[in-house]
Amino acid sequence: MKIFIGFLFVFISDFKFTNAASKSLIIMSAISVPESSPVAPPIPSVPSSVADISSGTEASSKNHHMKPSKKLLIELITASSVMGIILLSFMYFWMCHRKKVYKSGKVGSKKLDSLRGLPLSSFISRSSGAIKSNNEKGSVVVMDYNLLESATSNFGESEILGVGGFGCVYKARLDDSLCVAVKRLDGGSQDAVKEFQTEVDLLSKIQHPNIITLLGYCVHDETKLLVYELMHNGSLETQLHGPSSGSNLTWHGRMKIALDTARGLEYLHENCKPSVIHRDLKSSNILLDSSYNAKLSDFGLAVMDGAQNKNNIKLSGTLGYVAPEYLLDGKLTDKSDVYAFGVVLLELLLGRRPVEKLAESQCQSIVTWAMPQLTDRSKLPNIVDPVIRYTMDLKHLYQVAAVAVLCVQPEPSYRPLITDVLHSLIPLVPVELGGTLRVVQTRPSVTNEP
Template sequence: MKLPLVVMLCHGPIWILHLYLIDARSEPAFSSISTPVSSPAVTPIPQISASMAAFSPGTQVGSKNQQMDSNKKLLIALVVASTALGAVLLSLLCLWVYHRKKSHKSHKKDAAKSDAMKGLSLAPFMGKYNASKMTCNKGSVSLMDYKLLETATSNFRESNILGEGGFGCVYKARMDDNFYAAVKKLDGGSPDAIREFETEVELLSKIQHPNIITLLGYSIHGETRLLVYELMQNGSLETQLHGPSHGSTLTWHMRMKIALDAARGLEYLHEHCNRPVIHRDLKSSNILLDSSFNAKLSDFGLAVTDGTQNNKNIKLSGTLGYVAPEYLLDGKLTDKSDVYALELYFWNFYWEENQ
């Protein structure tokens, strides 16, 4: 709506009132004072004076009628002006509410898109390799084609191995010219392997946090199951500490930052997930480092939800040396079991640095 049109609409009732007032003022009013009619003779004629006297009351009545008509016109003008002004204001109010709702919806939509991409370093290859998607409470996990992942890892060549786990190896995969991923290959169809695979897919499909590994997709081919993660360029904390460099690249400041990142990841699992998650297997090989040495928790195959309420149904699992005493001896599992493992490891961290 252009500005001059809005101004005319807002001031239209005032112009109508103004025109009515001018019209009312321009009405000729009869004077209630009658002038005696005189003849050429010096003495006035009694009959004419009488008739003029009789005419004067009629003139006053006519003047009153004209005044009443003028008041009616003024009243009508006020009613019309008020109605028109109210209609214009109501229209402007409705237009304002409409635009406000529209902008609010647009803002929510943009916020949702921003939240969906927050903390993720995904590349456009996802649409290329997707076969379908398994939707969860937050986000979704892509079901990828096994042949494409086999090609991306050069048929799971030994030179592409990044690390080894309890049920298989992790391979570096070239998904695109400028994008690499890590593919964990779980061989065999043992109940434990299948259970850990399903647990990891279920949990990581619902979690998005800067200090927790991002699951990009998964694949099932016969008894072989694959998990596809974002690539962590600096490997695991264990590799940095006990590999060829023996921790020489990790300054004291970097070590403290890694400890803080791991603690933030644990805080999110324990305090901010819809159902609290207990990792149960915190150790240096499950703390991964990206290109900037930001730490992320990984390997959620042994993780459980609501562990404090279902202790009787939870099988004792974990890595000896990092399992909390109350969990090892009495089977009492709480979020403090994760805190114990993290504190124990970083005390060793501190001790190694100060030798």
């Protein structure tokens, strides 16, 4: 509409210019014709036919001079109209571009403020618990730094739940009914920033009963905070190797933890698109809620399959859990997670740490120590964790040991897929704990099979 009005305005202006030009030509023609001529000698009479030809030639000469003038005027009108349209179009698109830039700049400034954890009303509301989602797909919740600082008693030592590679995990009480876990990452090293970004990106898109839930995050200067659901029974590592030494974990309870862990890994390997390799599966990254349900945590080292060349990824992980092909050759696949799962399964079965010190400069892995005895049915019951020794059906013990042996095979192609591991564990877990086993008798078996 704006372009049409501009065109009409240019056309009217050009039309006025045309009329004025025509009038000026007529006036100039009238002036150029003399009213009287000087006296001349008499001219012989000319035949009428010749006179007619002469007058016709004069008229055609006038028309010949008039046509180029009209043609020139039409070209001027057309050129003016086209220029007017181009100028108006340029002005219109320039105004639209300026408006778009202004809006994007405004949105960008809001996002920047939210990433810094500022208490903006568009992201955070103190009156509504200081948490508000932006309701976008794959989005995460931004939380107020001052609230988290207050909820953790200024990150006091009394609130520490655990210590990680880049910082501590604190218990935080947001209100009377909500407690959460806050992981604090201090410093701005490249590795810390990368792990923080990976954790936020992955957990904001993943929802599964056996994977930790990310409730929110906050960036405040050089400090980065991750807020998770609180897991009341801590990590599997603490339960097995801490003060209780595994006394809270029965045989069936341990098999349930193994099953939950396998389900979480299967979701990452089979259901995520693209698939995800955890790359740091270990007992300290398996957390237990109040009912001892297990959930995978700490996705800072996770890798999405296909996102990059996995063979060029910087070697990371924890000694004792790292698969040999990844440790020696840098080859990373989902079978690397299966190897780490096998080590965790051995921890549950034997109650030993993944790596134990023999002498001041010598260490021995649980795989090296246990492998010769796992396949010997006469020796296997004697190396089981004393807390659960002789409390299980020996057939089930042999089956779990066989699964563990397959998972920790040096050659990746010999290891099963995590889906196969999952299906082999389901019949060993009671129905009430998520498996298919129907317990007929509770009396433990104490005799060894031949």
